[in-house]
Amino acid sequence: MQRREARAEILKALYGYEFDDGRRGAIEDRLVECDPGEQADFIREMYTGTLDRKEEIDRMISKFAVGWKVDRLAFLDRNILRMALYELLYYKKTPAEVVINEAIELAKKYGTDNAPKFINGILDRIWKEESGREDELRA
Numbered sequence: 363m364q365r366r367e368a369r370a371e372i373l374k375a376l377y378g379y380e381f382d383d384g385r386r387g388a389i390e391d392r393l394v395e396c397d398p399g400e401q402a403d404f405i406r407e408m409y410t411g412t413l414d415r416k417e418e419i420d421r422m423i424s425k426f427a428v429g430w431k432v433d434r435l436a437f438l439d440r441n442i443l444r445m446a447l448y449e450l451l452y453y454k455k456t457p458a459e460v461v462i463n464e465a466i467e468l469a470k471k472y473g474t475d476n477a478p479k480f481i482n483g484i485l486d487r488i489w490k491e492e493s494g495r496e497d498e499l500r501a
Contacts, residue, residue, distance in 0.1 A: 365456075368401035369445065369464055372408045373472065376441040379413065412448040419447045426487050427480075439477045442468050446485055451492055458489050 363371075375392045389409045398405050412419070420432045423443055432440055446465035449456055462485045469477035 363396070363398045363401045365401065365404070366464060366467065367396075368398060368405050369408075369468060370471075371396050371398065372405055372412070372445055373438065373441055373468055375405075375409050376412060376445060377437055380437055380441070408445060408449060408453065411452055412445050415448055415452060416444060419444050422447060422488055423484065426484050436474045436477070438472045439469065439474055439481065442473060442477070442481055443484060446481070447488060450485065450489055458493070462486065462489070 371392055375389045378392075389406060393402055393405060423432050423435075423440070424430075427435070435443070442465050446461055450458055450461045462482065465485055466478045466482050469481045473481065
């Protein structure tokens, strides 16, 4: 399984989490179904990390998605954003350009019509602000 496919499986698990009364163990069911091979640890870390930081990530989305409340976004769109923001800001093992591109590709495949442009805008703005803060801290 490639990383792109792994991200799709994470998205499916996050989507399922929304409808499964917050059952975190759902990721193990997905892993059995999809046979992730060497991507199993990445999938687990991304899934649990996204959920662990969900409230913090949702606050960021709310701040940058002017006029939109997170709970009003389409389920898949908001979970693409959550997952990408976790990978971008906390996982930090993937270059920002790759994370943003992968989120856009997921949005094209699974999101609403305007999702790719919306997700690109939000991720780009948050990344620029957050990376600027890191540069200030290093200086």
